[in-house]
Amino acid sequence: MRNLRLVVVCTAIFALGSVVSCGDDGGETNCTDQVDNDGDGYTDCADSDCDSNQACQTVCNNNNLCEPALGENATNCANDCGTAPVCGDGNCDAGEDSTSCPADCPVNPCNNDGTCDAGETVTNCPNDCAGSDECLADSDVLADNGCGTGETCDVGQTGAACRATGSVADYAVCTAPTDCGASTGCMSFDGTVFNCLPYCDIQGTPTCPGTGVCSAAVQDHATIGLCLEPSDECDPVENTGCTAPDACYIVATGASCAETTANPGAPGSPCEDESPSGCVAGSSCFDPGTGWTCIEVCLLSDGSGCASGTCQDLISSTTYGVCQ
Numbered sequence: 001m002r003n004l005r006l007v008v009v010c011t012a013i014f015a016l017g018s019v020v021s022c023g024d025d026g027g028e029t030n031c032t033d034q035v036d037n038d039g040d041g042y043t044d045c046a047d048s049d050c051d052s053n054q055a056c057q058t059v060c061n062n063n064n065l066c067e068p069a070l071g072e073n074a075t076n077c078a079n080d081c082g083t084a085p086v087c088g089d090g091n092c093d094a095g096e097d098s099t100s101c102p103a104d105c106p107v108n109p110c111n112n113d114g115t116c117d118a119g120e121t122v123t124n125c126p127n128d129c130a131g132s133d134e135c136l137a138d139s140d141v142l143a144d145n146g147c148g149t150g151e152t153c154d155v156g157q158t159g160a161a162c163r164a165t166g167s168v169a170d171y172a173v174c175t176a177p178t179d180c181g182a183s184t185g186c187m188s189f190d191g192t193v194f195n196c197l198p199y200c201d202i203q204g205t206p207t208c209p210g211t212g213v214c215s216a217a218v219q220d221h222a223t224i225g226l227c228l229e230p231s232d233e234c235d236p237v238e239n240t241g242c243t244a245p246d247a248c249y250i251v252a253t254g255a256s257c258a259e260t261t262a263n264p265g266a267p268g269s270p271c272e273d274e275s276p277s278g279c280v281a282g283s284s285c286f287d288p289g290t291g292w293t294c295i296e297v298c299l300l301s302d303g304s305g306c307a308s309g310t311c312q313d314l315i316s317s318t319t320y321g322v323c324q
Helices: 138-143
Strands: 013-015 018-020 151-155 160-164 184-187 195-201 213-218 221-228 246-250 255-259 283-286 293-299 311-314 317-323
Touching: 138 151, 138 160, 138 195, 138 221, 151 184, 195 213, 213 255, 221 255
Parallel strands: none
Antiparallel strands: 013 018, 151 160, 184 195, 195 221, 213 221, 246 255, 283 293, 293 317, 311 317
């Protein structure tokens, strides 16, 4: 019997207007070269042969490998690429540069142009900031020392720190520290309304802009007081004219409303935080030479307000006195 070889010939068969090809196309051999390698009319990831290829997976495949070529980044694929960088945290992270985040990635914080610019300090740019104290302590806040052009030395969580200088007027409402001008803090006595309150030396010779008076000390900064605009209706002797939890306190040159501290001192006791509002209503904080003490206040015109002692003149006030 003769051996027969069966030869299968692939031909194009035209039927009902369709073209059918026969045979094995070998599969798509490269899923990223933008070429239809197997000639089946489908290129790269559009070909079902590439369904299992990593390059054709959905962005963020959570394989613990950050693959920018697939479009993964810290924002759309945090599991693979980590936490997105935060502009303004002081670190020049991946994805940040001098254009997208100059605050973290300055081109050159010290340009040696003879001017102490924003971002330059006596530490990182001694040629431009020589002779300027660093912004470190309460005394630097009061003197506005150690910061570059466009910055001011402000109170920090501990000590002091430079921040950008804002344009909100003294005593006006603010929403952030950078709203306020130099030597001014965005402060609140009730935690709801914040105002740009100028700083004053509460233990020295206080001065305040406009009609402001040097009042309560900033928490954890005993030498830094806050200038408050006095209320025409506030009476520190009778404690009228203020809305609770505020009380009326006698301050350096008048009287002003301020929120009483958590543990106010009674007359004869030390003042909490060495501030007027560190005393119970009807008294205020003074240093008679023996330390900051809560002392009853009185009205000079008739001496009213003293449970003991007599009403004595205050150097800075022609209306109110202290009971001694």
